[in-house]
Amino acid sequence: MSFVRKCDMSISVPHKPELVIICLDGMRPPVIDRMIDSGRMCAFTSLVNNGCRFKDFRPVFPTITPVCWAAFATGAPPSENNITCANIHVEGDHPAKITPSYLLCDYSAENLWDCASKVGKKSLVMSIPSSTFSYAESPADENLTIVKSVVCETNHVQEFEIRKDNSCDNTICDGTSEWTAALHFNMQSYSGRQLEFYAMVSVGNGYVRFCGDGEGISPSPTAMENGAMETCGNIMKSGDIITLIKRIEDKDYVFRVKLIELSDGSDYAWIKAVLVRDIEDYAYPAGFAREIAYTGLNTRYADERLFSSDIKTATGRNNVLKITRDDLGQIYEIFKTAVEKRGIDIAVLYYQVFDNVNHAAQNIIEGFTTVEEEIRSEICNFVDDICLQVDDFLGRIMDYCGKDTTIVVLSDHGAVGYRSFADIYGILEQAGLLKSYYDNGRRVVDWGKTLAYPISTCHIYVNLKGREPCGIVPPEEYDAVRNRIIRALWQGFYDDESMSTALAFAVTNEEAEFVGLGGKYTGDVVYGLKGEYLSRGIHGSQITTARSSGGGDIRPALFMAGKGIKKGAVVERSVSLCDVVPTLCYLHGYPMPDKAQGAIIYQVLEKRIL
Structure with missing residues (x-):
């Protein structure tokens, strides 16, 4: 009798990835x-x-x-x-x-x-x-x-304010007094489709409950557990967030919904909804x-x-x-x-x-x-x-x-x-390079009088005639305007009291190679800031070695x-x-x-x- 067992070569080892990269923004x-x-x-x-x-x-x-x-x-x-x-x-x-x-x-x-x-x-x-x-x-x-x-934009976010006085009806649910209202969802999907539907909510003592609409809206099975949500998955107390799924024309859309505020008497509720994504898209x-x-x-x-x-x-x-x-x-x-x-x-x-x-x-x-x-x-x-x-x-x-x-x-x-805010629009305006006015609290640029304008975190463009649709700077003045921009940045970011500047550098497009920029998607002038100065955020305009005294x-x-x-x-x-x-x-x-x-x-x- 042989005690030698032949190996079964058909048994396969479970496949595992050779490389996993976890990117934590x-x-x-x-x-x-x-x-x-x-x-x-x-x-x-x-x-x-x-x-x-x-x-x-x-x-x-x-x-x-x-x-x-x-x-x-x-x-x-x-x-x-x-x-x-x-x-x-x-x-x-x-x-x-x-x-x-x-x-x-x-x-x-x-x-x-x-x-x-x-x-x-x-x-x-x-x-x-x-x-x-x-x-x-x-x-x-x-x-x-x-x-x-x-990216979640404003057309993917909607807020609702509902009051008992305007509710659809008054009902009793499991012995608890509730009033019911309809939320009219009307927002755009990420692929551009208009999403419009109604969702019914019932408001009880200290909570808001999603009832569905009879046409495919339901609480997600992954809704976060919190109190009563352990059993019904669709009840929110003040500050709670749940996940809802809505089917529209054979596509499913996922929403996160937050109860921002519920009044003490539960006769007023403020709700915010965000479209998380289009499932199949x-x-x-x-x-x-x-x-x-x-x-x-x-x-x-x-x-x-x-x-x-x-x-x-x-x-x-x-x-x-x-x-x-x-x-x-x-x-x-x-x-x-x-x-x-x-x-x-x-x-x-x-x-x-x-x-x-x-x-x-x-x-x-x-x-x-x-x-x-x-x-x-x-x-x-x-x-x-x-x-x-x-x-x-x-x-x-x-x-x-x-x-x-x-x-x-x-x-x-x-x-x-950051300790200080860097107003790039104000710096350009003070130097006579940009003209703007306010309309209902919003800054509006007067393009007919603007020589230069900022884009995003670190780019400034010349409003060049023949390149920009509203350009006013003649091509022969292009370099002179760029020099004015750079001078304005050094002057605008300098603080007389501390005898220091927030500006780390300001260079032309052609000179920006040392920071990995240049070419058609780079501004005519590029600038970078040191730590503790806010231009667009807590990162962005800051150079790659920026620090702050608070440990940033x-x-x-x-x-x-x-x-x-x-x-x-x-x-x-x-x-x-x-x-x-x-x-x-x-x-x-x-x-x-x-x-x-x-x-x-x-x-x-x-x-x-x-």
Whole structure:
């Protein structure tokens, strides 16, 4: 009798991705490093012990979300990939018209996943801004699984005020007195469809309950649990947020709805609704979109519109924590689904909670905005709680993938608080370069008297005759006007009292190569600011090394671990966002993106690959 058993070669090892990149918008190294060093973040600690951490990881300029993520994905500076700012001026358009870079069709450089596809690798790319296709398009690459990035604008948000006096009827439900009202939804989808329908709500003692409309609206099974929501999933108390799904013409749309205010007598309610996404229009391929249809995952800015105004309240902070927990759970499920059903080799997962919180609370955290110390302390603890949720998410990813998967965690930029506001319109106006007036509180530019105008975070354009539809500056005066702009910036940003300037640089388009700018989507003049000065936000106009005295730092975070990467290493030298993808392509044998200029970070590699 033979005791030798023949191996069953038909048994297959479950497929696992070879590369996972977790993109956490706005994650700040000082916070993450403090949490790691305190021993509170187990997954990040494991990542550091088994891989590399970076001490001087730098963004690109301008330090704004779409520019930074595009530079990461392509390994190329803004001048090469054409994503030069959050909003871009396209030559020939009226100066008042700007194109969001998220929708720019002239995205002119290969991404990591484009190159990996050439060698048969399949990628999942989730919502990373300016690094997927525009919203109206679908990719031709069958190796790509995409969850699109969209921006929540005002036509995707609606508010309702309802009063008992105007209610439809009075009813008794389960022995509880309620009054019923109709919410008239009327907003645009992200693909341009007009969405109009009614949803019925019943208002009881201290709560609002969605009843549906009999035509396909229902509470989402992923609605956040809070009190009575554990059983019915559609009841909101003041400050609560739930998720609803509405079917319109064979398409499903996901909404997040918040009860902003409910009066003491429950005879008045103020409700805000945000369209989170169009289910089948937001992912590719369509079959994958349907598989993950009811996740309730947020789009960029959607939840910021719901919670940022009340970040100083316990209810507001609890809502953010619930949204974050829910969303990270859904991202994990989408990731698992893509790996197991689509055979994904590379996953690029994006989430934005840190950036949302930075915008709402950075000045409070740094002490530049005065609040009660108890509130400031609670907000700092709240940021720590978010870190712990992200750490739990990272742990789940690492446990699922195993030790042979390369794990990269990074952010696009940090944040710096501010003491002073830099009014670029006022500086240009004082120098006689711009003329404006106010109409119902809104600044309106008089184009017939304006020589120069600002666009987005750092670009200033000459109102050039023959180029701009309303241009008034003769071509022979172009250089003279640019010189006037630069002089106005140095004078306008100089503070006589402190004998210092907020301005770090101001250069012409041709001179902007040293910050990775220049070309047709760069202003005629480009400027950058130091820390503690606000022009467009807590990041954007600030240079790539900006700091603030309250502990703010514009630099992003970067961690790497996996096969072929040194264990427990600390990289002290400066590293750029543009260096990450070339390093990963080198490590995994993918072709380099066509316009990549980033360097391979040899300091992280166990050995060079010949």
